[in-house]
Amino acid sequence: VCPPPPDALHLARRLRQTRLHVRVHSLRPATPISSLKADKIGRLLSIRGTVVRASSLQPFVTEAHFTCPRCRESCVQLLDEGRFEAPAGCPARGCKATKLVLDRRSSLTRDWQKLRLQEMPSDGEQDLQGRIPMTVEVELRDDLVDCCKPGDQLEVTGVVKSMEVSESGGPFR
Numbered sequence: 001v002c003p004p005p006p007d008a009l010h011l012a013r014r015l016r017q018t019r020l021h022v023r024v025h026s027l028r029p030a031t032p033i034s035s036l037k038a039d040k041i042g043r044l045l046s047i048r049g050t051v052v053r054a055s056s057l058q059p060f061v062t063e064a065h066f067t068c069p070r071c072r073e074s075c076v077q078l079l080d081e082g083r084f085e086a087p088a089g090c091p092a093r094g095c096k097a098t099k100l101v102l103d104r105r106s107s108l109t110r111d112w113q114k115l116r117l118q119e120m121p122s123d124g125e126q127d128l129q130g131r132i133p134m135t136v137e138v139e140l141r142d143d144l145v146d147c148c149k150p151g152d153q154l155e156v157t158g159v160v161k162s163m164e165v166s167e168s169g170g171p172f173r
Helices: 008-017
Strands: 044-054 058-067 074-078 108-118 135-141 153-159
Touching: 044 135, 108 153
Parallel strands: none
Antiparallel strands: 044 108, 044 153, 058 074, 058 108, 108 135
16 A cells, blocks of 8 residues: 655655765865965865864754744745844735744754864974964764764865854854
8 A cells, every 4th residue: 555645845845855965075185274265265175184173963954934923924034054034024915023933843954063173294294393283164064964073084175165253263153
């Protein structure tokens, strides 16, 4: 006996969540962490280092669904960086509600984790003697989450992105 077919909403949601993961590896030459400067932003490159810290797994919001508490009208916000603000008002004509409620069940999330990677000395060189090794933050998503632990040596290939930094020196939260 075949199970009943899924409803259209469920099927559409599953199709949106289906992702093709393309992994580039062994991109040569590996870029030293110490040379990650502004000219590298937006470029695909490979770095090698030792994991010194790994955050816990966190949800990363990709699509936030909001519902009006008065008229039950809903709206969707597609998100690129996982941060969102509730819409200023109800999208329904004639409704004057100013606060929309986040519908957590309908919103789409992905797994996300942050690593801190510390540079390693180049092969056979002692170029880290006398200075503190540099570190860089690496974001992992989806199936790459929980792939390593502190102490592991990794080669990471990805696109360099910039982050806003507060006056105290840390990233904005």
